[in-house]
Amino acid sequence: MLAYIVRRLLYALPILLGVNLITFALFFVVNTPDDMARMQLGVKRVTPEAIQKWKAERGYDKPLLLNAEAGGLAVLTETVFFQKSARMFVGDFGRAEDGRDIAREIGNRMGPSLAIALPTFILGLFVTVTFALTLAFFRASAFDFWGVxxxxxxxxxxGLFYIIGGQYLISKVWRLVPISGYGGGLEAWRFLILPVLIGVVSGIGSGTRWYRTVFLEEITKDYVRTARAKGVSEAAILFRHVLKNGMTPILTQSVVAIPGLFMGSLIMESFFGIPGLGSYTIEAIQSQDFAIVRSMVFIGAVLYIVALLLTDISYTIVDPRIRLR
Structure with a gap:
């Protein structure tokens, strides 16, 4: 097990480097450092001298990938890529174009994102699995048909229909909760109920169909027929045996959702004005702040790799027949 984990972590390094390089290349294909300077300075203050000064202050006056004029390791280190992207491997995310520390901003915004994502994930998983098991229990019946x-x-x-419809009906018409915004402390729940509810409801359809398919496949296996022959009730078969043996695909869906829990929902946070990581990323894209975008992409890649590793490890817990070598 330990050798497998170490091997997977070593595999992650070239993957993260590749993600970094691709993000870096895509960003600078769209915007050169000169374009970034013009956008940040504004039309009235754009002069060649101002552009050069802006680039020098932020380290964009160096070559992008290779510094042919330098010698030794400086060929690689005295470049925009090393100064701006490679340092993320040691946790140095640098500063945004407005001067704010990116790591601190991520830490401040992670709380609101988790406050939405965790309840949505837990409630959504409970509702979809329960509904799917119920449909499997009443399979081939009118209830199952209309449920599908x-x-x-x-x-x-x-998903936009759920957001806009929920805001209009629950917030504007019924006036039960605020339509948008976010408050700290105990008042935060008033701003979180609606996005969590919408997140759960919007995921019921796809989640239930997926889990229903998993459970129906399990029902056709030999151990279920053996349990029926022994006189075990259908409810006991579903909730004790089918659910347990269907945990592998459930874990796959659940653990892979970890990056989304930390990264936040781009659309949800933007519509509800919640200062989380999702809205932080949207704002960075709109302002074309490369420092924030590359940081969020890098963190997302790290979380996704960790999620895949946790998925493989969790398989051995729910199914002892699986061994990682």
Missing amino acids: VLCVAMMSIS
Whole structure:
């Protein structure tokens, strides 16, 4: 197990380096350092001298990837890529274009993102698994048929409809909770109820259909027929055996969702005005702040790799037949 974990972590290094390089290349294909300077300075203050000064102050006056004029390791270290991207491997995210420390901003904004993502994830998993088990229990019945129809209909509706409809009905018409914004402390729950509710409801269709398929596949296996032959009730088969043996795909879906829990929801946070990591990323893209964008992409890649590793490890817990070597 330990050798497997170490090997996977070593594999992660070239993956993270590749993600860094691709992000760096894509960003500077769209915007050169001169373009970034012009956008930050504004039309009235753009002069060649001002552009050079802006680049020098922020370290964009160096070559992008290779410094042919330098010698030794400086060929690689005295570049924009090393100064701005490679340092993230040691946790140095640098500063945004407005001068604020990115690591501190990420730490401050992680709380609101988790406050939405964790309840949405836990409640959504409970609701979808329970609904899927119920449909599997009443399989081939009218309840199962109309349940699947409802799931397909919910899957076909855009997530924006749930957000806009929820804001209009619950906040504007019924005036039960604020339509947007965020408050600290105990008052935060008033701003979180609606986005959490919408997040759970919008995921019921796809989640239920996926888990229903998993459970129906398990029901056709030999151990279920053996349990029925021994007189075990259908409810006991579903909740004691089928659910337990269907944990592998459930874990796959659940653990892979870890990056989303930390990174926040881009659309949800933007619509509800919640100062989380999702809205932070959107703001950075709109202002074309490369420092923030590359930091969020890097953190997302790290979390995704960690999630895949945790997925493999969790398989050995729920299914002892699986061994990692």
